[in-house]
Amino acid sequence: MYLSKSYRFIRRGLHQKAFLTNVLKSRKLHGGGSAYAALEQLRDIAVTPEQPELYHDAVKIYNPAYSLEQPAFVAFPKNVEDIKRCLKIADKTNTPVAVKSGGHCFAGYSTTDSDGFVISLKNLNQVHVQESTVTVQAGACWGDVYSALDDTDYVAVGGCVPAVGIGGYILGGGYSMLSRAYGGLACDKALSFTMVKADGSNVVRASAKENEDLFWALKGGGGGNFGVMVDVTLEVSPRPKQFIWTRLIYNTTDQSEQGLRVVGKNLHNFPKELNLDMALHGYFGKKTLTLDAVYSDVHEDAVQSSLESLHPPVETQPQVFTSFLQFSTEYSKRHGFVHQEVEPIYVKGVMIQSLPPSLAKYFAHVEIPPECLLEFVHMGGDIARHSVTSTAFPLRTAQYSYYTYGRFHNPAQREEVLKFATTTYNAVRESGCALGSYVNYMDRHLKNWGKNFYGVNYPRLCEIKDKWNPLGHGSLHFQQEVGSSWEP
Numbered sequence: 001m002y003l004s005k006s007y008r009f010i011r012r013g014l015h016q017k018a019f020l021t022n023v024l025k026s027r028k029l030h031g032g033g034s035a036y037a038a039l040e041q042l043r044d045i046a047v048t049p050e051q052p053e054l055y056h057d058a059v060k061i062y063n064p065a066y067s068l069e070q071p072a073f074v075a076f077p078k079n080v081e082d083i084k085r086c087l088k089i090a091d092k093t094n095t096p097v098a099v100k101s102g103g104h105c106f107a108g109y110s111t112t113d114s115d116g117f118v119i120s121l122k123n124l125n126q127v128h129v130q131e132s133t134v135t136v137q138a139g140a141c142w143g144d145v146y147s148a149l150d151d152t153d154y155v156a157v158g159g160c161v162p163a164v165g166i167g168g169y170i171l172g173g174g175y176s177m178l179s180r181a182y183g184g185l186a187c188d189k190a191l192s193f194t195m196v197k198a199d200g201s202n203v204v205r206a207s208a209k210e211n212e213d214l215f216w217a218l219k220g221g222g223g224g225n226f227g228v229m230v231d232v233t234l235e236v237s238p239r240p241k242q243f244i245w246t247r248l249i250y251n252t253t254d255q256s257e258q259g260l261r262v263v264g265k266n267l268h269n270f271p272k273e274l275n276l277d278m279a280l281h282g283y284f285g286k287k288t289l290t291l292d293a294v295y296s297d298v299h300e301d302a303v304q305s306s307l308e309s310l311h312p313p314v315e316t317q318p319q320v321f322t323s324f325l326q327f328s329t330e331y332s333k334r335h336g337f338v339h340q341e342v343e344p345i346y347v348k349g350v351m352i353q354s355l356p357p358s359l360a361k362y363f364a365h366v367e368i369p370p371e372c373l374l375e376f377v378h379m380g381g382d383i384a385r386h387s388v389t390s391t392a393f394p395l396r397t398a399q400y401s402y403y404t405y406g407r408f409h410n411p412a413q414r415e416e417v418l419k420f421a422t423t424t425y426n427a428v429r430e431s432g433c434a435l436g437s438y439v440n441y442m443d444r445h446l447k448n449w450g451k452n453f454y455g456v457n458y459p460r461l462c463e464i465k466d467k468w469n470p471l472g473h474g475s476l477h478f479q480q481e482v483g484s485s486w487e488p
């Protein structure tokens, strides 16, 4: 099932229009069926394959590995009433639905096949700035928030890439290069959520005072599980005048091993004001370790000795940004091929709580295929200030989020990427320093995924899920939803 449809069509080299014609011929749109019955009642907000250009745009998702699993239609709610209507009609006609905010899910769960339809929140993208809070609709992206805050004295903890959507990101926890110094994950900054219940019957609010169980679950319990999140109100932080970004480069295997060893040794001593993302690249044709140090003018003194202790063979001139939007736009381009939104990819990762010398050696010496990147995103700092059970996100003791990002253009490359990602994942697990995997790096190949994503919080999460969106009821469900027994 995985990728098979995509590959059939990519291999045949079918033009998108020809593909859509095929879809039209074979789909229930011309027959009866539940999706057709749902469409009949949602035509005023629906885009169908009969409008090829609009449909082509409407079904786009970040990872094209799943983008040819074409839904019967895409509904674009204009308000909460439309969302309720979509869910009620889906329920009544027994039609599966998937919700899409930014469409960045690595495993394609914000789309569905021709038996179902997508509720795209693209038109619900308002950002409302109050004094020290900001209310954001789920269909906005982080760039919208950064842009709205750039003229204020505040900054939000949000995605490193401005194009990433609010909805899926925050429901999975959401880390940022500001997380360590500015209060933790994006979900830790959430003051309240508005959600349409999965059966479309009602709109509820979740906060520390209302529906506390749901509030806990929405902070890291994962997208698509409890209902359709409409908006979130976030606490924002006073913003520094400047964001500073310096890159440290280690050009040989020996240098890379040395760099990783020093990071491993100092892992628990880095000041929280320093964010130090690392990457090992295969695509320059030689092994390169890069360390991207991010801090603010307020914290410049606090981070200097740590940066010096890393003994970088090459250090780039610091880049200084006054606009957070501009900074995140530039920062998100740091790995070249990543985040292009045009190539099928596979991402597999696990969070680690230490980086022992044996693992530093393994990573420095492992042969990385040219289409792969190993990334280590800095965790710890204020993320660890919150207890493991304070929200549904359980991986609080992690120091790094490690993952392989691999792109592929043909089945042979796909096999190579999957094999490499799995081999490195297994090596990290065997090293004994791995915790679980991050639910926002959703992975259809992950075994025992419920425990892996949610750890000790899984039993409580299953109970809350059962209350708000029980398995077997309604239409908002997917393979790896909380409580599902599906295994790859």
Ligand SMILES: Cc1cc2nc3c(=O)[nH]c(=O)nc-3n(C[C@H](O)[C@H](O)[C@H](O)COP(=O)(O)OP(=O)(O)OC[C@H]3O[C@@H](n4cnc5c(N)ncnc54)[C@H](O)[C@@H]3O)c2cc1C
Pocket: 062, 098, 099, 100, 101, 102, 103, 104, 105, 106, 109, 110, 121, 138, 158, 159, 160, 161, 164, 165, 166, 167, 168, 169, 170, 171, 172, 173, 174, 175, 176, 222, 223, 224, 225, 227, 228, 229, 230, 339, 440, 441
């Ligand atoms: C380029 C890129 C950069 C990234 N950078 C970061 C980063 O800096 N930090 C980080 O923590 N993660 C990052 N991620 C991972 C990211 O958090 C997840 O991909 C996340 O799912 C994206 O949210 P979305 O709204 O775009 O996703 P979508 O694909 O729209 O949704 C993801 C899941 O949530 C569900 N969902 C979406 N909206 C709602 C809603 N309103 N209510 C209920 N369910 C919903 C979907 O059905 C799907 O199951 C990145 C991903 C990419 C592709």
